[in-house]
Amino acid sequence: MPLRRPRKQxxxxxxxxxxKGLIPDSDVHSYIGSERxxxxxxxxxxxxxxxxxxxxxxxxxRLNGEKLGEKLSEHLVTLFPRIVWSHDxxxxxxxxxxxxxxxxxxxxxxxTTLDSAVSVAFYPDGSRLAAMGKKKxxxxxxxxxxxxxxxxxxxxxxxxxxxxxxPALGISPDGRRLARGTxxxxxxxxxxxxxxxxxxxxxxxxxxxxxEWLGPDTxxxxxxxxxxxxxxxxxxxxxxILEAEDNFYGISYSSALGYLERYSIPPCD
Numbered sequence: 574m575p576l577r578r579p580r581k582q583x584x585x586x587x588x589x590x591x592x593k594g595l596i597p598d599s600d601v602h603s604y605i606g607s608e609r610x611x612x613x614x615x616x617x618x619x620x621x622x623x624x625x626x627x628x629x630x631x632x633x634x635r636l637n638g639e640k641l642g643e644k645l646s647e648h649l650v651t652l653f654p655r656i657v658w659s660h661d662x663x664x665x666x667x668x669x670x671x672x673x674x675x676x677x678x679x680x681x682x683x684x685t686t687l688d689s690a691v692s693v694a695f696y697p698d699g700s701r702l703a704a705m706g707k708k709k710x711x712x713x714x715x716x717x718x719x720x721x722x723x724x725x726x727x728x729x730x731x732x733x734x735x736x737x738x739x740p741a742l743g744i745s746p747d748g749r750r751l752a753r754g755t756x757x758x759x760x761x762x763x764x765x766x767x768x769x770x771x772x773x774x775x776x777x778x779x780x781x782x783x784x785e786w787l788g789p790d791t792x793x794x795x796x797x798x799x800x801x802x803x804x805x806x807x808x809x810x811x812x813x814i815l816e817a818e819d820n821f822y823g824i825s826y827s828s829a830l831g832y833l834e835r836y837s838i839p840p841c842d
Contacts, residue, residue, distance in 0.1 A: 611653065616662035621645075621679060623665060628653045631667060633679070646682055648675070651739065655692065655783070655823070659699035664715060666693045666702055668739075674704040676718070685718060687711075692742035694751070705742050705753060710768070724768040729755025730775060741784040741794065746828075750806065752792050754781030760794050762806055774804050776811060783823035785833065793833055795824045801835065 612625035622634045622641065631650045635642040650656070651668040658665055665677040674690035677683070688711050690704040701721065702713045712722040740754035750771075751763045760781060762772035779797035787793055790807040801815040801824060821835040 612656065614656040614658065616658050616665075616679075617660055618662035620662060623656050623658075625650065625654060625656065629670070631656065633665065633677070645679070646677070646684070648677070648684065651691075653739070653822070655739075655741075657693055657695050659695050659715065660697060661699055664695070664699065664702075666695065668693060674702070674713075676702060676713075676715070687713060688720075691739050692753070694742045694744050696744055696748050697746055698748065703742065703744060703751060705740070707756075710751075710763070712765075722768065726753075727761070727770050729757035729759045729761065730773050732757045732759065732775065734758040734778065736780040738780040738782070738797075741781050743784045743786055745786045745789050745792075747789045749789070752784055752786070752794070752806075754784065754794070758796070760784070760792070760804070762792070772804075772806055772809055774802070774811065776802055776814075785824050785826040787826055787828075787833065793824060793826065795821070795835065801833070 607627045610624060610626055611628045614623040620636055622636055624632050624634065629650060629652060631648040633645045635645055649670050651670055651672065654667050656665065656667050663679050665679060667675055668690050669675045672689055672691060674687040674693050676685050676687060687704055689706045691707060692705045694703045700715055702715055704711045704713060708726055710724050710726055711720060714721045734757055736756060736758060742753050744751050749765055751765055753761050755761055758777045758779060758781060760774040761770050763769065764771045777796040777798055781794050781796050783795040785793045790805060792804045792806055793801055795801045797820060799817045799820060803812040805812050817835065824833060824835050826833045
């Protein structure tokens with residue numbers, strides 16, 4: 574799970590205002606290439622830790638109790654990446670600096686480069702990986718590794734907005750839907766069986782930098798417009814808006830606790 578700092582929490586099902594962000598716009602570039610930790614991702618089995626430093630370097634460690642153990646491997650990643658684990662903690666996926674999806678088999682240490690991608694997401698059961706490029710969505714079977722499906726992405730609905738950043742991507746807990754941020758700052762929900770857009774939500778005013786499924790029909794999206802929006806996918810409507818006073822890096826949801834948190838990177842000293 575990504576690095577987080579104490580902050581106000583918004584319990585699912587409630588309206589809340591997020592607390593002040595910890596990372597000002599003007600300070601973002603000071604992280605790039607530095608030795609500062611900019612992301613920490615714990616494997617679901619709590620046996621390994623993926624640590625991103627300088628927003629571009631990934632190191633994988635074996636955990637020794639509550640301490641870092643042996644460093645197993647190092648990798649270059651795209652700027653401010655979102656690292657994803659398979660449900661059993663045996664696979665790790667990310668986007669490399671060449672904008673290609675990469676999947677790492679943790680037990681063997683073997684890393685395999687896939688097609689062009691800007692974001693990746695594992696299916697809940699870990700059997701497949703979705704790799705979203707700028708114009709195409711590719712579904713990979715994980716074992717054995719092979720392409721099982723590919724489809725062009727439908728352009729986002731026309732708005733007065735556009736961006737070229739890394740858009741968010743995530744698959745619903747039941748594996749039936751995929752949500753993604755578009756180049757026009759809308760949120761598309763794709764029905765996976767037919768690979769067709771079934772919802773498109775508008776409202777965000779900037780890049781959708783992260784998203785979390787809160788359940789099979791409930792989606793939370795975070796944006797650089799400093800809002801988190803909660804959507805009822807089945808009813809095709811917005812449920813609520815959470816507003817922040819400053820920028821934040823992303824969001825994380827705990828189904829066990831029923832809490833949605835935003836997280837950011839501590840400012841440089």
